[in-house]
Amino acid sequence: MARLNLLEETRFEKVPVNVYKDQHIASKNVANRIVNLIKRKQKNGETAVLGLATGATPVEVYAELVRMHREEGLSFSNVVTFNLDEYYPMTPDSRQSYVTFMYENLFDHIDIKKENIHIPDGTLNKEDIADYCIAYENKIGELGGLDLQILGIGRTGHIGFNEPGSAPNSGTRLVTLDDLTRRDASRDFGGKENVPTKAITMGIGTIFKASEIILMAWNTKKASIIKKAVEGEISGEVPATYLQLSDNTEFVLDEDAASELTRFNTPWLVKDCIWDKHLIKKAVIWLSGAVNKPILKLTDEDYNNNGMAQLATEKGPAYNINIDVFNQLQHTITGWPGGKPNADDSQRPERAEPAKKRSVIFSPHPDDDVISMGGTFIRLVDQGHDVHVAYQTSGNTAVWDTDVLRYMEFAIDFNKSIGEDTLKPEGVYEQMRNFIKQKQPNQIDLPEVRNVKAFIRKSEAIAGARYAGLQDKNIHFMALPFYETGKTVKNPVTDKDVELTIELLQKIKPHQIFAAGDFADPHGTHLVCFKIVVAAMEKLRKTEEWARETWLWMYRGAWHEFETHEIEMAVPLSPQEVERKKNAIFQHQSQKDRPVFPGDDEREFWVRAQERNRETAADYHKLGLANYEAMEAFVRWKFPLAESQK
Structure with missing residues (x-):
């Protein structure tokens, strides 16, 4: 019977597939098969x-x-x-x-x-x-x-x-x-x-x-x-x-x-399912797209004709299911990403209290904050929250060499204009220019070149955060050691990266954290930076009461967006807020008009962000919800419960 069930589950698959929990387990399995082959051949003298x-x-x-x-x-x-x-x-x-x-x-x-x-x-x-x-x-x-x-x-x-x-x-x-x-x-x-x-x-x-x-x-x-x-x-x-x-x-x-x-993606098409709340939401949103109808217009016939008869039978009628999923989606939408003061928050994604929260936005690169959640960033500031932004890396590998020379030439002329000759930047400039002229692909930059690239991105990050309304004292540059190698392949994360993050978190004691959950980032920096934040919080939650009350929200934007069924907080943006977000992104001039590492998407970052935010809003509208100009989406990271919370 188990064999028949497996054949039914895999009936769309035209080649044998074995799925493992993670790549570490899978890699060891493949390695063991290679080893068995080698040993078998050795035994036979082959x-x-x-x-x-x-x-x-x-x-x-x-x-x-x-x-x-x-x-x-x-x-x-x-x-x-x-x-x-x-x-x-x-x-x-x-x-x-x-x-x-x-x-x-x-x-x-x-x-x-x-x-x-x-x-x-x-x-x-x-x-x-x-x-x-x-x-x-x-x-x-x-x-x-x-x-x-x-x-x-x-x-x-x-x-x-x-x-x-x-x-x-x-x-x-x-x-x-x-x-x-x-x-x-x-x-x-x-x-x-x-x-x-x-x-x-x-x-x-x-x-x-x-x-x-x-x-x-x-x-x-x-x-x-x-x-x-x-x-x-x-x-x-x-x-x-x-x-x-x-x-x-x-x-x-x-x-x-x-x-x-x-x-895995649409299991109801190949087997009977255990219909929990998450799977029902995913399936109904899928069905709405499959038949091109808003959720509230889905019928029992739609369910029966598209592999979801079991759901309609067990949890139906269809309209009751539709109403429940529609309400779940409606409750993700909020114009108050820091929580709405003096409001019933039982159906809202964020807590009402405290009314004024300490929020920290962790930005892996110096522009991820405004690209991925610039509208929410601005709204948090406008609504009076104590917002901090922490730039985890310098992003100094993602600046064009020509920009380095341009800024150095500016520095030379500026020093001359004020009669400053103590720094003598001309000699450093010539050294940098000669290096860049002979530089090989992916060759590690001179320290002076790396510094200028970091200064460029730092000044842009400050400009972007200021545009969002932040005071300078709330702008933090972490320069996590794992990144500062000058190489595109970074060093492994160490305790120092986590310790620096813990120090900042202890200083701010945030009620909410926003961190990049955009793990499709082709360079891996977002995932590394996220794991550092989680490791820091897990340590703090063992000893610090405030940390156990802190919520962590994941954002995306530059590379990918959350699926609609995953979204737990959707912050709608007005046309004016979309424009303000774009202007905040524009402060990062070194990433225009074409960044050094665009990935497989040639669009400028502001275009990607704007179009993705509009697509998210359009996806909600197709499901039958209000038609907003744009939306930024978030998913809450669930920490394991501390012993005192169990």
């Missing part, structure tokens, strides 16, 4: 032939293999590896090369023979590539083919660098990279313009010949392309869909990457 991938996805798999080599004596002496791909052109000693990646993450730490390592050569003359690719294929064939191929997946659906349009029987070859692929790699190269336009990759046909194929994917950024690869029609537009034709393929996902698969 060679284990592995196809390996690069990028963030397999890093923990390789770390576990290294651990097992060091701590458990696992030998790789019988292992031969073939990597999927390499940028072209690319020197092996470049920071961005996959040769560097593989040696740093795996090969330098195990006993594999150097002659058994094969990675496509990015230094070849173009006329030699075709013969090289044939030889690469022949080497794999001479060893009897790949025993196991490890894959990641790009957001275009590419496997290896087999971009949309690749043929299912393609072999190892030189390819042109999709623009989205290059944008995703831009941070590693210090800008998309530095990302190679081509790569050498194993073909889909080569991958198909492997005895076993494991495709891994983590986090919500991969969720939409995973749904297409697993449940979509086979198409050259999504090369990973060709894996549906293989009998030897398995997708290994964490819960976030699997979140858009039918059995």
Whole structure:
């Protein structure tokens, strides 16, 4: 019976999928399967032939293999590896090369023979590539083919660098990279313009010949392309869909990457559900969109015809369900993000008391506060709350080098105009100019260059916060140590990052905290900064009474928005407030007209924010609620209950 139930749940899935709680557990599982293969081959006196991938996805798999080599004596002496791909052109000693990646993450730490390592050569003359690719294929064939191929997946659906349009029987070859692929790699190269336009990759046909194929994917950024690869029609537009034709393929996902698969996203379409309040809200909002009707116009027939008959039967009639969900949504809307004084707050998202709250907005970068919640920021100040903003990092990697020189030239002229010659900035300027002229992609800036970039972003942040109405004493620059490396890849978080956050929180003792819950941020800074805030609060809640009464609200905006069913507080903005928010964002001139790291969205940040806020309001209106100009959305983070609260 359990087997039948599983088949019913996964009936939309056209390839075997195993989902794990998180990427750490999943990575260890994949590593153990590799280890079992190696040991089995060793026992039989055979060679284990592995196809390996690069990028963030397999890093923990390789770390576990290294651990097992060091701590458990696992030998790789019988292992031969073939990597999927390499940028072209690319020197092996470049920071961005996959040769560097593989040696740093795996090969330098195990006993594999150097002659058994094969990675496509990015230094070849173009006329030699075709013969090289044939030889690469022949080497794999001479060893009897790949025993196991490890894959990641790009957001275009590419496997290896087999971009949309690749043929299912393609072999190892030189390819042109999709623009989205290059944008995703831009941070590693210090800008998309530095990302190679081509790569050498194993073909889909080569991958198909492997005895076993494991495709891994983590986090919500991969969720939409995973749904297409697993449940979509086979198409050259999504090369990973060709894996549906293989009998030897398995997708290994964490819960976030699997979140858009039918059995997780709309489970009522594949099984009977336990209908809790959250799932009912999600399902009714989905149904409203599916049939293009406001919630209060949904009928029993709509429920029955769209896989929700069980809900109508158990919790109906439909109209009662509609009324309940409509009211839940109505109660998320508030013009009082700090709570409405002297009001019944039983149906409001924030508490009425204290009437004047101490609020702190944590901003990972110097512009996240106004981009993501600028309207709410301004409203909190206007409504008399004691608002503080804490800029967690300097954001100093996201300033154009040309801006540095422009500001230095201004400083030189300014010093001359006031007769100031003690600082002698001309010498520093020449040093910086010479450095920038010879600077390599992603090379760490001189300390002086980093400082100027930080000063630029600091001055803009102050201007933005002042525009929102804040006094200078309520503007805090934290410069968390994990970020201040000068590198795009940051240091691990340490106790010092958490301690600095605790010190600020103890100083303010806020009633409410706003922090970036925008974990789709492609650079990871938002997630790191959020975890620091949570770690600080969890420590404080053990000893500080005020901390146990503090609410933490997550905001989004620059990269992604909460789903409507997730939103717990929606702050409507008038046309005038939308304009004030835009003007606050405009204070960040270094991020206009095009920021250094725009991600895969080429729109300016103010445009993204404005359009997302309007889309949120439009989504509410489609459900039958009031038609606002724009809305900013928030979700409350739920801390575990302290012992005294249980």
